[in-house]
Amino acid sequence: MTNANITLAETEKDDLDAFFQFQLDEEANYLAVFTSKDSNDKTAYVEKYTKFLIDPTINMRTIKVNDIIASSVAKFVIKNDAEITYWIDKKFWGQGIATTALKDFLKTEQIRPIYGRVAFDNHGSQKVLEKCGFVKTGKGKRFANARQTEIGEHIYKISD
Template sequence: MSQQNVTLRPVQDGDLDAFFAQLRDPQAASLAGEVFEDPNDRQGFDAHWRHLRADESVHVRTIEIAEQGGARVVGHIRERTVSDEHRVSFWIERACWGRGITTQALGQFLHEITVRPMIARVPRHNKPAVVVLRRNGFHHVGEESGYDAARGRVVDELVLRHA
């Protein structure tokens, strides 16, 4: 795994086009813990991001990598409180998988956002996300199953914790 020049920064309006395109990748969506019921619904997507960005309790950052000619938006990472848990989640475009970018971004994010414990809930079949979390000090603390209305099926999740 080579080192990449990974930067986290506040989300800007122009980032949303990249996020929307990333969300619509069916292979990436199949690994995600949270998905939109209709990934082609740009209005719903924009409303979701307006809500996230307006909520002062949500910490969300754009993930960029340096490339020739400038920086490129490759994903996002966030922490928000859900049911009294500080939950972290991340999304990285598929072209960047396996390059260490997500591992670096999560490490930077954990340094910046210091609320603990932080919880990650990951679909059992998303083994790469579990690797990223473990490399950043998360430990397996449980397993849960729940109905996912957007997918129309039960999803088995692994629960990991960072103290």
């Protein structure tokens, strides 16, 4: 994206309203797949993510484009492994924002290795991880709430 000022800010509770709206998009939800059982339950969404804001094992940032909330990126720990997650508002897809923001995030998030899991058919997200130095290390399967079936996933890892 040309002439865009992309910044990362510590996520605040007020940001969660925008994040909730982003994940309501059906196409985005389908591609993200690893979502909550009821993505329309705003109360549950805000309660869940409010807890994440005070969890010291989670590093959650709001991505802004020209001071407008465009997305989020976070590191969390599951089964002793650090993992990355991000979500981009659909109107910002294909503009390099996720790649730029994730590269910036990885400069400040020092834990390595970090893993990323991506639906087998989410080629855009796979490209973002690869451009940021992640390497495909395996495959898995997971139940995708958005699709109501088990699907394949690619597992990525960055070590340095």
